[in-house]
Amino acid sequence: MIQSLPLLDKKVLVPRGENQAKSFSQLVEREGGIPIEIPLIAFRPIEKVDRLQDSLKALDTYDWIIFTSNVTVETFFSFYQKEELDERFPKIAVIGKKTAECLKEKGLTATFVPSAYVAEVFVEEFLPYIQSGMRVLLPKGNLAREYISRALSEAGAMVDEIVIYETYLPDESREKLARMLADQQLDILLFTSPSTVDHLMEVVKDFGLEEQLNKCVIGCIGPVTEKKLVEHGLVVHASPEEYTVKEMIKSTIAYLDVEEL
Template identity: 75%
Template sequence: MLNSLPLLDKRVLVPRGKDQAKSFSQLVESYGGIPIEIPLIAFRPIASNDRLQDCLKALDTYDWIIFTSNVTVETFFSLLDDRVTALPKVAVIGKKTEEVLKEKGVQAEFVPSVYVAEEFVEEFLPIFKSGSKVLIPKGNLAREYIAAALTKAGAQVDEVIIYETYLPEESRLKVRGMLADGEIDILTFTSPSTVEHFMEVVKDYDLHEQMSSCIISCIGPVTEKKLHEYGLAVHASPKEYTVKDMINSTIDFLDKHC
């Protein structure tokens, strides 16, 4: 039987900013853990440019718009002209993305059963018409898999970068200090970008050895693949891509191996 506080006194990296970290941190605390909130990823809209403005002005010419994250939804709506009264049909990846879209008064026409790009494409193609015009707003580090797959299937796809991803300097310093001092027991990663930014600090300050005693958990196969590319062992990667499942998977690992 699992300890009622299976994360007792374990210091768990929560790679999110203050506004997004609350539920994650509360979950860690409910199991006796100590959340270490260090946002490994932050977002800012890109400066307006001709490419972006042309896509926004031509919204009524698209058959579909695809949102792959809640950040994409939030940023896109912040850029919309007040005169825009209707959107093309909308497809989304992710439960949170769908929820944020609903808060904007828009219902998604398509949501895949599994929240990864490969599954999205597999399930979307049967309802997709060849020749359709598709808009994909994205971040500067986003994958191109969906655009490439839909283009191959006969779509006219426009990808437009609407925000950039970066590592806050305060987070860089905090990661360096806490990792160097051995003050983090469990590292959790929620996207490939969080891995990239964390490992950037590790490389810059030669902290690979300090990582060796940490348990590593992640959400999603793409994030797991990115960790493996850095030669890291992944101890917990659940089949369901949620923070709750990641924490439960981590607890299962601790129960069996620690």
């Protein structure tokens, strides 16, 4: 008997850029879905700032450096080559297995990786490694939360947060998303961060597409992204306990199965 494909012919929004969308799209295709790649978030390094230069010159004075995403790793090393920093590199903490893998490609190993890939779990599990007076470097994006920095500072650490990249919605994505929503060409919307939600809603409100949006099944990764969807008045149909794209797709399929009963 031929196994049915749960996402057969359903058009699924893949909100990632070209370099990040491949594995996501393959998971959708494996279940019979049609991935529609529309990057709802893109990143660009800011101009090299004096604070970043000063921190890198004094890298050996830090006890820890924290990377919260692949983007922070890639952007950080776009400013400086690893070879320039090897001997002075502090211990490294990351959020997420993918970030640890990205770091490994640079020839570095993370000392600390949390059991779940959200800031709250990271802080809870990382705090035992922090002693009063420790210095922590936290490169980040312009829209990143301050939760980690605040929690570590309250524990007595001296945290230097430095914005090294900014996020934006590409113009071509804005036009493509508006057109496909207007023509009801998206069945399932899957979100991987609060920023992807904000950028989609910006387009929805600008083009008056609220009615079309309400006809879509919505899934997401993580409580922060789910909270953002709810703040925008949207119903979240799928939100897995494990914060991976694979589990998000499985959770979405489970919702569709129930709906079809």
